[in-house]
Each structure stands twice: as C-alpha cells, then as structure tokens.
Amino acid sequence: MTAKPIPPFEIDESSDLPLWVRLRDRLVYLINTGYYKPGDQLPTVRKFAAELYISYNTVSKAYVALERDGYIVTTQGRGAFVSEPDAISDAPDVNAMVEDFVNNCLEKGMTYDDIPKHVNKTIRKLKREHEKKQGK
Template sequence: MKQQSKEIPPFAFDESSDLPLWVQLRNRMVYLITSGFYKPGEKLPTVRKYAADLRIAYNTVNKAYMGLERDGYVTAVRGSGVFVNDSNAIMKPAPEVDALVEEFVRGCLENGMAYDDIPKMVSSCIRRMKKENEQNQR
C-alpha cells in the first residue's frame, strides 16, 4: 500500500522579506519537521502538490526540498518520494558557531539595529561575499 502524505498546512509568504521564496518555504518546512508536524519516516507531499497548493513555481519548491535534503532533514528516494529523517540525522551547528551567531546578533542590537534588519544585512553581506569569491576564482 502506498504511503499517503499529509495535507499541506496553510502558509503565507512574506513578500517584503529579503529572503527568497524557496528559503522562506524551506524554513517553514524545517519548523514543520522540528515541531513534529511531519514525523521521522513520514512521506512529504510531492513537489508538484506543494507548488500547486501554494501557487508557486515548481522550481521554487524543488529548491526548498534540495535545501532540506542537503541539511539532512529529509531523504529523497527515487521513485518513492521524500521522507523525513530522524532528528539524530539532522546537522546541528556546533555550540561554538551558535555562540558566534548569538554574539553577532547582540552586537548588532547594541549598535542600534532592529531584529528584522539583521537578516537583511546578513543576506546582503553573503551575496557580496559570494560575488567577490566568484570573481576571485576566475
């Protein structure tokens, strides 16, 4: 008997966010996995179903699924679907990295930044650094 996936919970994208739609979707799915909505071993809805239900491009959902797989939240099984991994398989940042991020956020807040502006600044910095790195590799 073929395993059925759960219905897709409602989700609204933040159009004003600097985060691309696929990152917002990936983050939402991480929450659904870590909160227990999707359980280990459970099959996720297909990329096509997510795209149709959320009225977004297939490639956007596919990229979110690829990010989930890269980070260890799910495993794609060719011909069978995408399944949630056991939480022990999920990569967690080292405590040292977590402490660095927390220190960084506190520093930004102490310098007058708002919480909502910090991710925008980080995204901008990452884009700039990637671009510089790509130019240096040429």
C-alpha cells in the same frame, strides 16, 4: 504511505529572503516541532507548488536544501521522507550556510573573485569593532 496535508503557508511579500529559503525554513520548523515526524512522507514537489501557487523550481530548490541539510531523504519514484532525528544535526551546517551565502552573492551579480574580497573586508571591520569594544 500518503503524505500529510500541506499546512497553511502565507507568503510575506515584504521579506527580502528568497521564497525557497522561506519555504525551507517553514518546513524545518514543521519538522522540528513534530508536525512532520521521522518517516513521514512530504507532499510531492508538484503538489506543493500547485497548492501554494508557486513555481515548481522554488519548491524543488527548498527540497534540495532540506536534503542537503539532512532533514529529508528522497528516493527516486517514492518521494521525500523526513529523516530520523539522529540524522538531523542541531548545530547549523556551516558548509550549507556558506553555500547559500555564495549563491546569494552570485544572484546579486557578484563574481566568485569578488566574494572573498568582500568577506575579508567585512571580517577586518568586525574584528576592529570587536577589539574596540574589548579596549585593545
């Protein structure tokens, strides 16, 4: 089985999202819209990186996230394949979102101990704003 060609992917330099997140999101879109169907083989990480002129590590990180989120299955020596639809959840994977959030905070220089403090502070602020809107 050979992989489908890589569809065009334009890199928006003005985006604040890391490139690997944008690539993952694009692949999720292509899977959800049927460009890549269950069982289809994705291009290799090396081929993807070479054709898009981006880092191998960037593509690899996107593939790891896709596998973690259940969109693809990788097999050593065979490649990455789109999962069957029942393996893909329609609801966002909260654990994956939290993990991405924590990793982004760490990349910004925060420590593991800083993150819950900022989250709790933001939750208190949002809760107060919500209660204000509710007239409490």
